[in-house]
Amino acid sequence: MPLIAQLLSVILLTCLSVGARGEKLRIVTEPWAPYVYEQGGQNLGLDYETTAIVFKRLGIEVEWQFLPWKRCLSMLETGQADGALDIFHSAERDATLLYPSEPLSDVEFVMFYANDRPHPFTTLEQLKGLTIGTSPGYLYSPDFSRSQLFTREPAPTHEANFGKLVRGRIDLLITDRRVGQHLLDELNIRDLITENPTVISRQSQFLAVRRNAGMDLLVQRFGAELKRFKREPAYAELSARYGAAPVDSASLRDATVGGKTVEQQESSAQ
Known part of the structure; x- marks a missing residue:
């Protein structure tokens, strides 16, 4: 043809x-x-x-x-x-x-913690015994998802996750850096929450x-x-x-925590 x-x-x-x-x-x-x-x-x-x-x-x-x-x-x-x-x-x-x-x-996935219960870290091994707020429908990297060092606890919304963090029901939460920063202002909790600088994935x-x-x-x-x-x-x-x-594709190949990644959008709905 x-x-x-x-x-x-x-x-x-x-x-x-x-x-x-x-x-x-x-x-x-x-x-x-x-x-x-x-x-x-x-x-x-x-x-x-x-x-x-x-x-x-x-x-x-x-x-x-x-x-x-x-x-x-x-x-x-x-x-x-x-x-x-x-x-x-x-x-x-x-x-x-x-x-x-x-x-x-x-996007850059990072974790946030409450100022009155700080949990700064540089490796996932330092999260032993803690509870991490996650989002349903998000599939995280195998080292994060399968780790028995810490507990993963989902919340129905990002706002709910921050509410649980403020109330002490979780120790940290994981989300995109700019999404988290936006919610700190949206929920008026910037003086209560700190972003941990370690990037979990890009x-x-x-x-x-x-x-x-x-x-x-x-x-x-x-x-x-x-x-x-x-x-x-x-x-x-x-x-x-x-x-x-601007999107920098080269930066997405940079090393992250343990050389692993966190993937947002690949879980089944079941």
């Missing part, structure tokens, strides 16, 4: 998959400020606004749903959602999900879509337009508004 005919066929498949039947692309995500969140009935956040701009440029309408992350993963698995915003890349999910070559942002987060007809071209177009947008002053202004630094 001539190259032009092949391209036209792929474009047609893309249209059929996301628009020809009058359907919007269904994207799910968990509130994850300052990357994506709702405020006053408005969707906001660095990654949400970046994604919305890119989709608008591509002429693709999107239906957004903000849900707990376990529910997001369940909807992806059952086909109730076409894609997820701010998901980590995983080789295990390559069989079902497509990822653009360009990430939306990168990871890029993406928009990923299910492997359906034509989605491979959609992912290519999204990645190319995202990369183009990141070079524009508008993206620099957006990043500055949310206090974001």
Whole structure:
């Protein structure tokens, strides 16, 4: 088949998959400020606004749903959602999900502790006997998840985790650095909580879509337009508004605690 005919066929498949039947692309995500969140009935956040701009440029309408992350993963698995915003890349999910070559942002997972019960550390071995607040639907690295040195205790929301930390029900909690810093101000507890500087992991987060007809071209177009947008002053202004630094892929290969990683977005919903 001539190259032009092949391209036209792929474009047609893309249209059929996301628009020809009058359907919007269904994207799910968990509130994850300052990357994506709702405020006053408005969707906001660095990654949400970046994604919305890119989709608008591509002429693709999107239906957004903000849900707990376990529910997001369940909807992806059952086909109730076409894609997820701010998901980590995983080789295990390559069989079902497509990822653009360009990430939306990168995260650094750290731990926070209460000032009246300080637990500073540099290695996971120093957490022996402690209880660490985690988030349901998040799969952490094997050394963290399987360690018998400390206890992992999930909470339904990031806000609930910080509440448990303030009340002394957990000793530390793990979350992204900027998410944690945002919540310290949002919950007005900055004078009560300290961020431990040791980085547990660094990871890029993406928009990923299910492997359906034509989605491979959609992912290519999204990645190319995202990369183009990141070079524009508008993206620099957006990043500055949310206090974001440019994604540095090389930094994601730097050593972290024990050379291990913490992965946010790869747990099943069960």
